């Protein structure tokens with residue numbers, strides 16, 4: 001510790017309330033120069049930093065340096081970081097499994113290179129009264145209450161044009177069901193879910209930190225609207241059926257878009273946007289984008305952020321379109337899993353520039369030669385998350401090997417391609433019947 005006698009230099013006076021070390025090595029050359037104060041002190045050049053330079057002075061044996069050892073920096077009232085800052089935890093996978101009259105939400109927590117199945121009882125279960133055929137593929141994950149853990153929501157068809165959005169909040173170890181009344185309900189005769197099909201997606205459309213829900217509703221005759229439900233943290237606010245965007249004619253959802261609707265922040269402004277892959281027929285296709293203003297969607301023209309006049313057959317994509325930040329540059333990109341027939345398939349990628357999508361070519365970021373990868377074994381079980389926590393989004397599929405054998409395959413992004421983690425997958429089991437899951441697979445950080 002410094003004492004009142006050791007107040008010879010300005011540097012000492014400045015740091016006299018703290019512990020320091022005085023060192024010398026003989027000779028006449030100074031060990032520190034003016035301007036070094038605050039810089040690191042190394043045990044050997046370029047090796048371990050042991051402290052921070054306070055200043056220099058001349059003692060009876062020559063030039064000396066005063067430095068503060070790293071372990072005493074807290075004497076200054078600063079906090080010492082003794083461990084790495086926390087990394088974002090990798091994303092997990094969930095499915096909604098049909099148990100006849102009942103249902104269970106199964107989860108797999110990522111360990112960074114495998115998935116740990118949380119057991120057949122699931123993070124939520126009910127023995128009767130929940131009919132997943134009323135949900136279809138309308139299961140999504142997002143952080144609806146804004147606590148940092150992703151939650152699950154399902155859009156349930158009660159028949160006669162009544163519908164509710166049910167929510168399960170994650171506790172990090174289980175899902176707690178927020179009552180069958182749901183976070184939003186449409187009374188009889190007011191919302192026909194068959195008109196939204198599986199065009200239900202999750203994003204933070206107003207950028208308030210809580211995830212919201214959007215659906216693309218087909219009014220028939222080419223009339224279509226994007227409906228939005230903003231999360232309040234404990235319910236969904238749906239204000240006008242007019243939606244955040246609508247057109248009275250010329251937009252054909254059921255046969256031109258199907259389920260190819262995704263959310264992502266394509267222009268990196270903090271608000272999630274919408275994209276669909278629209279089939280113009282005869283191999284012509286375009287990716288249409290709606291940018292969020294926080295209160296509405298601005299349609300970026302039918303020209304789209306990418307278009308091709310021929311050769312891209314969306315019936316070979318089906319519903320296998322996803323969005324994620326595959327190159328890790330901050331804006332969300334698009335990927336499809338394209339069926340080349342004879343069990344050949346490729347993952348195509350479009351990287352966002354913020355105002356358009358740049359197609360990375362039909363060789364794809366991953367390609368399976370003939371006989372290797374059957375799209376019929378996936379259905380639409382293709383989802384996006386950062387499963388190894390490196391900051392780049394990856395793809396997972398749940399592959400049906402038939403007779404109850406199922407595996408979760410992972411495709412890790414390198415930023416310029418996907419590295420397939422092998423047929424063994426990050427998890428596999430017998431006795432897991434994917435026909436009971438259908439398309440109800442979602443990824444998120446559930447813990």
Ligand SMILES: [Ca+2]
Pocket residue numbers: 203204205206207208209210211212230231
């Ligand atoms: Ca929101």
Ligand SMILES: [Ca+2]
Pocket residue numbers: 264265266267268269270271272273291292
């Ligand atoms: Ca945006």
Ligand SMILES: [Ca+2]
Pocket residue numbers: 324325326327328329330331332333351352
């Ligand atoms: Ca990107």
Ligand SMILES: [Ca+2]
Pocket residue numbers: 385386387388389390391392393394412413
């Ligand atoms: Ca990753």
